[in-house]
Amino acid sequence: MNTRALLEPMGSWAWWRSWFLIFFGCSVMGAGFVLFINPYNFVPGGVYGMGIVLHNIFPSIQVGTFGYMFDIPLMLIAMLVFGGGFGTRTVLAALYTPGFMNILTRLVYPTPEAVESLDPSLMLGGRLDLSNDLLLTCIIGAVVVGVGQGIVVRQQATTGGTDIVGMLLQKFAGIKFSTGILLADGFVVLSGLVVIGFGLGTGEAAANGWMLTLYSLITIYVTSRVIAYLLDGASYDKLLFIISDHHAEIKRFIIEDMERGATYLKGKGMFTDRDREVIFLVISRKEVHLVQNRIREIDPQAFVVVTDAYETFGEGFKQFPDKNQIQAE
Structure with a gap:
């Protein structure tokens, strides 16, 4: 061809x-x-x-x-x-x-x-x-x-x-x-x-x-x-920090069902002094409720923080801007 x-x-x-x-x-x-x-x-x-x-x-x-x-x-x-x-x-x-x-x-x-x-x-x-x-x-x-x-x-x-x-x-x-x-x-x-x-x-x-x-x-x-x-654009991506004791099921949901990747961050509980792994996940705004509902089904005791990711560059998101490309913010 x-x-x-x-x-x-x-x-x-x-x-x-x-x-x-x-x-x-x-x-x-x-x-x-x-x-x-x-x-x-x-x-x-x-x-x-x-x-x-x-x-x-x-x-x-x-x-x-x-x-x-x-x-x-x-x-x-x-x-x-x-x-x-x-x-x-x-x-x-x-x-x-x-x-x-x-x-x-x-x-x-x-x-x-x-x-x-x-x-x-x-x-x-x-x-x-x-x-x-x-x-x-x-x-x-x-x-x-x-x-x-x-x-x-x-x-x-x-x-x-x-x-x-x-x-x-x-x-x-x-x-x-x-x-x-x-x-x-x-x-x-x-x-x-x-x-x-x-x-x-x-x-x-x-x-x-x-x-x-x-x-x-x-x-x-x-x-x-x-x-x-x-x-x-008006719709920012969402950044999630997820702490749970059911990592395997959440990992399976993210990779297989959502077809996304995520990152493990090392953390430690202040009161328990336990080493914990925190899931670092970026998703679109439309996917927030899907993820929240699924995590609640997997682990009702999970701790989840959702915040705005103003700009996300990389595979699956925006390309890095050129040196002279105009940006409003």
Whole structure:
């Protein structure tokens, strides 16, 4: 059998799928900004958050256009630090997203004047005006933007901006990726408070400027949690420590019924001073109740500790990440 012939189509499919997900994620993120973030002057960090701030000073320039202005130098840094392949993905994603945002903005607003004002009552004829529920709006926007960013980052690319800053902080300072984004975005939020909240550069302070800053912080936090969810997943493995006098039966259950391995750890009882063997077992969350019920049948007097195993690498679990692979936590 020609193994190479079988692998090549699979590799080609993976390549196309990766690029599709990158552009799909960029589109989702761009839609989140245009529909739920930009019209309400939320400043959720990033180059587009800074674009919102600057759009208030220069309303004739669209938010996406400011994205191009900031992304170009950051993309060059990404290409130098993370390599040509990574840089190519970042360049195309970062070039596509602002353009998509500008086009979508012109589609959902009726006139050039409406594009400059970004008045939500004019967007889609007012059918998506959520001005009376800004908390719900910022949460929806944060989830949509976070999903889009998470999809892109899972393909080892970024949408530019503070994504690159977060990666640089992770690579050179050992700071978590999502935390790095949070720190970089904090500066942008403060800029939004000064320009939109205090009116510096616009001559007119927003009546609810302080509240907009709080909504922006909520947006950043929710977005970072959604990204972390998409990168690491929500369901952790479970780590069990089992102490029992019926090791043979438990061993048989683990190896034969569950088809898993486990490890014996040496221990000693503090009160009895007896040497004991502790079974060290990692299972999925779905298997916890099965193991608990079986151990109770085998030895009702067994002592079992169940705790979260945040990440598990090795056979049967996740592969070890590459050196430059992005991790949310």
